[in-house]
Amino acid sequence: MSLRVSDLSFSYGAKPALAAVSFALEPGRFAALLGPNGAGKSTLFALLTRLFVAPHGRIEIAGNDLARAPYAALARIGVVFQQPTLDLDLSVVQNLRYFAALHGLGGRGAMRRIDAALERMEMRERAGERVRVLNGGHRRRVEIARALLHDPAVLLLDEPSVGLDPGTRAALVDHVHALAALDGLTVLWATHLTDEVRPDDRLLLLHRGRLQADGTAHALQGDATLEAWFLARTRETA
Template structure:
């Protein structure tokens, strides 16, 4: 592997701005997700997290700035960039009238994966998320946490190397939340997956995680989660302090 390849981030967002009419949803946002790292994107509701995910996934074209996935600039090489990306959106998007396998086979077909290869891949992924025994069950019979695990499996069907998750544990009970976090952290640890995890739940973040704090469309802090907090300060207290400070103090 070349030095250049080693230095290329899984995701690089540089100077990205996006507006909805007169309202600035993102203002010169820059961040990196390093290869094989769990990066937390922290922000209150309305901070711009979902807008940023929409830009990175090309649901919105970035109006200013640059997005690159493993060195492939999104606006220049969208197919190559997006082929390396898996996404779990906040909104639930599984078809509840189809079985687990049918949902996953349909998604595999969108990526041009042959049916036999897709079935093999699905078996591996369902085992990974602990739901191999629910393959033939309809989605409507699953709990919220189980449905989320299927969405994670679906996002991995085409073997991406970067995974984006937008508030993936919202509305889940404590046990289901812990299961989702554990599955994703295992993917980072065991398979070298790069992850950008958007959340406002501080218990999901560890001190050694890379972290970015987004507030009103601007980055107000970045570093490891442990370094963002002052001595004796919890991450939650640091977050509340940061989002209360004027935007001119942004990192």
Template structure:
């Protein structure tokens, strides 16, 4: 293992516009292996556009995105093979069982039946969901459905996990369980996480913060560095100052 591994995600000079409306303006940041980076911004900040560019739902015109050293534009299949994603909108088939949903996704990544069985068991057991593997997704509550989606995103052992506001609409215990689990995942497995949210209480003290507002990075760094940049003592106050509108 090298002492200075390459970033799991590197975004450099990324800009994107919808017609004349600029959604992202020269956005640059990096996420290291084992790091949980929180992409913090209000609605309309550009978080969804950024995720759409990283996942190649949109093609970037300006700037560069690399996942585990692979350029998303030049070698998209290799780059996206290193990526797991949980979108804000649920994408599980409600009428299939947990196992059926996961096996289908594993087959898309070329996993053999034996590999899929092992990986599915491992990921579901880590979240206490293995005993519910034969239940239809429709029978699960929102928090358990999210756990299945996270397990699905991890089946192919990606280097980077994208989470697009995955706790929206969940009750407090479900939210806390997912937040705790993802942070443990970073420290235990070394996967990098980019978590888009506007909820301050989902941030841990040792997370990396990227504050996005009006398509531009307003501050980036450790929690203490961002607080210093904003000149305040709490993340909530920093968020307010860094994303407030000009009078």
């Protein structure tokens, strides 16, 4: 398994945010982490990236225990956070070189990886342009290329389509599906939008900090639309 989460719980003070969450993802899998606002998606990502340390439970990334071998585990994970973090005044390639250097990658080896990552995201011909002139979808693709530079086994994306128009969103979802299918990358894509989930995707439904459903999207939704299924499963009972 590329990513294994076992019995993970977390609270902000007295307020529980995640309760006994467990799942495992195999290589090449696109998994949608679907949940309404406040479900606990960002908290789960903060634990997976070790921004927070989980007091309960266990996380394994490509066979490395995040608590016992954090450097080995984090080296196998690529992350695209909800808030864009590119330097708008640097070119695409300068942004990527800076990040490569943070990972101890330099010289020709780094440039080869940068070329390959931009190629994977169909952004190679934009390498010399300032990020400021790129549209939102292309900026997101650069961020994904950056997250792939160190050749991770697992790619985490926290609501990466926020602020993009529907066509651009759909193209980005397609791109990342292709990465999982062609490169054997394990993808965990957090969203609250059901139209980003494909029928064959693994679907993890998170609501009020609990994993409420885990399976293939088409099997979970049955005869309902995914939107109707999602609303029924997450309707607040006051």
